[in-house]
Amino acid sequence: MARDLKKEIKSKLQDNIMQDALSRFADQYPGSRLKSYAGQDIEELRENLRCMKAxxxxxxxxxxxxxxxxxxxxxxxxxxxxxxxxxxxxxxxxxxxxxxxxxxxxxxxxxxxxxxxxxxxxxxxxxxxxxxxxxxxxxxxxxxxxxxxxxxxxxxxxxxxxxxxxxxxxxxxxxxxxxxxxxxxxxxxxxxxxxxxxxxxxxxxxxxxxxxxxxxxxxxxxxxxxxxxxxxxxxxxxxxxxxxxxxxxxxxxxxxxxxxxxxxxxxxxxxxxxxxxxxxxxxxxxxxxxxxxxxDNGRLEAAHDPVMKQVYQCVRCASCLNVCPIWTLVGGHVYGHIYSGGIGAILTGLLNGIENFSQFSDLCIGCRTCTTVCPGKIPIPDLIDELRNRYVKKHGTPTMDKSFFDNVLNDRGLFHKLLLKAGSVGQAPFKSGKFIRHLPLFFAGMTKGRSLPTIAERSIRDRMPALEKKNPSNAKKKVAFFSGCNTDFVFADTGENVVKVLQSLGMEVVYPMAQSCCGKPILGVGDRETGKKAAMRNIEALESVKPDVIVTSCPTCAETLSETYEKLFADDPVWGPRAKAFCKKVREFSSFVAEEYKAQGKLLPAAGGEKVTFHDSCHMKRGLGIYEEPRALIDATPGVELVEMKNCDKCCGMAGSFGMKYSEVSIPMLEEKVQNIKNTGATTCVVACPSCMMQIGGGLDNQNTGIKVKHIADLLAEKL
CATH class of the missing domain: 3.40.50.10420 (NagB/RpiA/CoA transferase-like)
Structure with a gap:
């Protein structure tokens, strides 16, 4: 009998007793865990266990x-x-x-x-x-x-x-x-x-x-x-x-x-x-x-699998469940078998078949919170990605996902000239400032609990020819700007501010028009072959301008370009060296700017002012290990004072397509984030990720908080 996963999730979200129990536990667990480790070197203990089990x-x-x-x-x-x-x-x-x-x-x-x-x-x-x-x-x-x-x-x-x-x-x-x-x-x-x-x-x-x-x-x-x-x-x-x-x-x-x-x-x-x-x-x-x-029951086969053998590092402590933002909302029973959460998805795939795994594998949003506490240091999201890839190899990519990526996201001509131009005109009756608060008919669910950002009237690629004319004559470095989809077509103003900040640092900024989606959406469903095509297109596009550095204002794109591309071509004698050279040049915007500010003596604490708070995106903090740099930039910005929010690095609930596919889970995550922002008394929430900007901005607007959301590039550009 086919399961109705969304119906099961809805039932659990309406279970007030379970919601109360899990939310209280999730709130208390991180602090209690750290208290129990007082006086211990947690990372040394984790590494010792990992080595022994490996x-x-x-x-x-x-x-x-x-x-x-x-x-x-x-x-x-x-x-x-x-x-x-x-x-x-x-x-x-x-x-x-x-x-x-x-x-x-x-x-x-x-x-x-x-x-x-x-x-x-x-x-x-x-x-x-x-x-x-x-x-x-x-x-x-x-x-x-x-x-x-x-x-x-x-x-x-x-x-x-x-x-x-x-x-x-x-x-x-x-x-x-x-x-x-x-x-x-x-x-x-x-x-x-x-x-x-x-x-x-x-x-x-x-x-x-x-x-x-x-x-x-x-x-x-x-x-x-x-x-x-x-x-x-x-x-x-x-x-x-x-x-x-x-x-x-x-x-x-x-x-x-x-x-x-x-x-x-x-x-x-x-x-x-x-x-x-x-x-x-x-x-x-x-x-x-x-x-x-x-x-055995599949365990010995896993032991001899060069990737999946890492599951042997699990000691069944369930700490990965305790910090998982999805599990702590929906509980364990929706995962359909005995083992739940991210590790449960992996165990189900190995012990009960990849078809059972596929039924709930997308409940892992890849936020990597589990990897920060797992005593065996298991890269749970990476193993889930591997199983998704194996499922796609066996059963193929869902037609809708592949068609949308190939014919829309990856076809900039169609996406830019036709769909987005039409969308820009069609959104006019529903706009309220920079957001759409209500949509009619069967689109109404998309604006339930959050507003949607409007499509930019002029994309960043439309603006770049004029912006490139403002490049400094004696540039220190040549920077290729990789915008990513959201910055290109939704947050084009932010893209323009990225260029302005880089130019203020003496950088020549160029924008290869042949660049496309980084490929993360299709890679996320397990289709590595289609992802490779996107990677090749982007490597060729950015190689053509011979940059010293490749900068992106999207941490998800940064992680994909700097790490995933090299892994995709690890065994390819032709593309492998090209991908490796390409990956070395990729930098996330805030870390690159902080490095340049420091070199130019600009990374100095400034006087306080307007209260702002900062949200760490998952890919940025736990994927790239970047979290001090944006705070240093905020501290160095005149007229603002950083106020930290509770759970600043907890996922906002966007997580790419997850935020739309599972809006019933995404919205409670967003509501928690909005409440934590409101509790700081800040008038602005600064982010460094366009997807988080979309989600958090939509939540703040939906609740009429009056709190603004800005990319860190916007904050810096305002103070130039």
């Missing part, structure tokens, strides 16, 4: 063999399962051989991945989750919405309803200690009567066959020590070489997962231990049986 995946079969040998040496049995079906067949066989009727489980995402509980139920085996969150959502018939906190989407009163359903008694929702006590009493009988206990593992140590369990409730210890059979379900990605390597995980996992220096329980299990149980009415003592199941 080395482990290179020797995964060797580690698996060593782990298996050491588990067996300590009296355990090992079964290597190709997929979930093999796991379930093996476990049902073990249950029948040992008369297992009751099973208790501690939290295991791998067991959720293969739908293990359903298998037990179908075979008349009683199975109970013992993690409190898992226990409650199992009662409700739900799946986890988070890898560490499976019931984070619920409040105490909803939890009380689940208790009442299970216990058949009234449970006061405001009394959390009472609920916890009732859960303990109920689950205690499950522990005592269980024949088999099943756990996952946070890691498995090859040198001694031990597994590690990191918990806060103690249920995992009971699951491993009370039943006469202990089953460990562990994925290959959890294997590490040595005991000392566990410390690399333990220093990061609790801090990133639950903002604790260490969880309440850290359990190591290295083989079966004695157990007392009743047999034929008598108490007997013997060693419990231990079965360790190594689950």
């Amino acid at each position: 080395d482990a995946v290179e020797h995964i079969e060797e580690l698996a063999d060593k782990f298996e040998a050491n588990v067996k040496a300590r009296g355990g049995e090992v079964f290597r399962a190709k997929d979930g079906d093999e796991v379930k067949k093996f476990l049902i066989k073990i249950c029948k051989e040992n008369g297992v009727k009751r099973v208790v489980k501690s939290k295991s995402m791998a067991s959720e991945e293969i739908h293990l509980n359903e298998c037990f139920t179908e075979n008349d085996i009683r199975v109970k989750e013992t993690d409190l969150g898992e226990w409650m959502i199992a009662i409700a018939g739900q799946k986890p919405s988070h890898m560490v906190m499976p019931a984070i989407h619920l409040n105490r009163y909803q939890c009380a309803e689940m208790f009442e359903k299970e216990l058949n008694e009234e449970v006061p929702g405001e009394d959390i200690p009472y609920m916890i006590q009732k859960a303990r009493q109920t689950l205690r009988q499950e522990f005592l009567q269980a024949d088999m206990g099943i756990t996952g593992a946070n890691f498995g140590i090859a040198e001694n066959g031990a597994i590690g369990l990191v918990t806060n409730e103690g249920n995992a210890r009971l699951v491993t020590t009370l039943p006469r059979i202990h089953v460990v379900l562990i994925g290959y990605e959890k294997l590490i070489p040595k005991t000392e390597d566990a410390a690399k995980i333990l220093r990061l996992l609790p801090r990133n997962g639950t903002c604790q220096k260490m969880t309440s329980y850290m359990t190591m299990v290295d083989g079966p231990t004695p157990v007392m149980y009743k047999k034929d009415g008598k108490w007997v003592e013997e060693n419990r049986k231990q079965y360790v199941i190594l689950l």
